[in-house]
Amino acid sequence: MARTKAFEPQKALDAALEVFWTLGYDNASLEVLLAAMGIAKQSLYDTFGDKRSLFMLAMQQYRRNTITSMQRMLATAPTVREGFAALLHGLAAETREQHERGCLLLSANLQRNLDDEAVASFLQENNDEVESVFCAALRQAQQRGELRAEADPQALARFLIVSVQGMRAMARLKSDRAALAQVADLALAALH
Template sequence: MSTETPTLGRPRAFDEETVLDRAAEVFWRHGYDGASLSALTGAMGINRPSLYSTFGSKEQLFRRAFARYHGMKLAAARAALDQPTALASIEVFLRSSADGLTAGDHPPGCLSIQGGLACSPENAPISEALAAGRADTEAALRERLSRAAAEGDLPAGLDPPALARFVMTLSEGHAVHAAAGASREELQASVDVAMLALGALRS
């Protein structure tokens, strides 16, 4: 008599990480409200029953896709901030962000901006989740800059939270401009201006 435990249900015929990445791209291109179930299932290569049985709903699918996307982006941001000085951390953060916003292997811009720009009132939780994701990145910046201030690596009187908000505002503005067609060179040129301004604070 076999002692093997029977496997219940049919094995999934798809890789979840792959279909989540494909779903993220649909949400990225069309926003949450504009991403239809037909577009999602078509891009993911699965049918609606599989979508519902695996992810539960469109909102849960979005949250899973965004959590995967955000986890990778936050890890990249923390790595960019791991520089010996505050200014170097800011510069690497902004330049790597500009490169990512204009990379050719995904839609231009940023999912955390494009995904919820036009959410209807009933989908406000989606906008709130995206805002929370951006707040995580800002918190990482604030933490790094607060440490720099404590170490004397920022000019006296410069407020780390305000500087973190400035950097995030520039990065998020870049996301909007990238989605509208701004080139990598154009975004990097504005980083040049920002670094000149920040460098002047130290003189």
Template sequence: MSRPQEFDTQVALSQAMQVFWRKGYEATSMADLLHATGLSKSSLYATFSSKRDLFLAAFDDYRRNRAKDMFKMLGEDPARAAIEKFFRMAISDAGTCNGEGCMSINQAVELAPIDAEVASRVCGDFTGMERALAKTIERGQKEGSIASSMSALNLARLFVVAFPGLQVMVRAGCERVDIEARLTALLAVLD
């Protein structure tokens, strides 16, 4: 008879996610994960099977939470203000959390080029963002907060391409005034 689990899986997942987010997958050791979660090696392996499985579970948890936040924010009225708020939050977040930025953007660079499962998740995140932005832009065009006559899908595609670029600029330490000027130029395509 196996022993009952004596820890909260969600808490352990969150603690592991913070380590992966801060250090990246490759630089995170099992010792780092054991220290962060407070779990024994046997408990960690019994629950998550491997470092990779733990990473994928933590990454999926991060992605679910971020998508929920994005949908909530983009659902606010008026649509143009919601899009601006979303991008300002993304820029702000990229400069906080010790500069870790968006975990999906990090993995687009670190693992996606060599791991098809991670690449699929990252591309899914971009596609989900594109759909959410297109829906919001279309709503804004109908309500009048977005004056651009360009198709909502094409505008959304432009914003999806700009999303990682703005985050990289923040993480690279570019001047805030320069980042703000680029965001202003990007948002102007909605007018």
């Protein structure tokens, strides 16, 4: 008869995500991960695989969380421009601690070995999915007359992704809300 797990895998994964997000992959030792997750080494291997597999699962969880949040933000805003304003100005208004923490996926991209095809592929899939979400919202804005007809939704989506990533990198270096708000306003000026 199989034993039941003495821990909740989702809670353990959430704890691992927090460790990777705070420390990065290389600085997240197995000991720190196990302590945060509240599990033994064998439970980690039995449930999640090795540290790398756990990292990939944590990035998947982070991706689901952030994309769901962005979709909700864009879908519930009165206009698409207001949805993007909430996203960009929300990023600018984060606390110093949030700015310093940055984005798990952007950090993973900047810290990865260039020959790490699995992480590169995952990050490219994430980028493609975010681009698709942004592009769909911008096309909808065009159909409703909120965005000029000659605008290129795909190019604007890419521009907004780069704006978010640049703001994240800038915020991590120096948490300057006023400067980040200026960047947000300039990015939003493209949505007319």
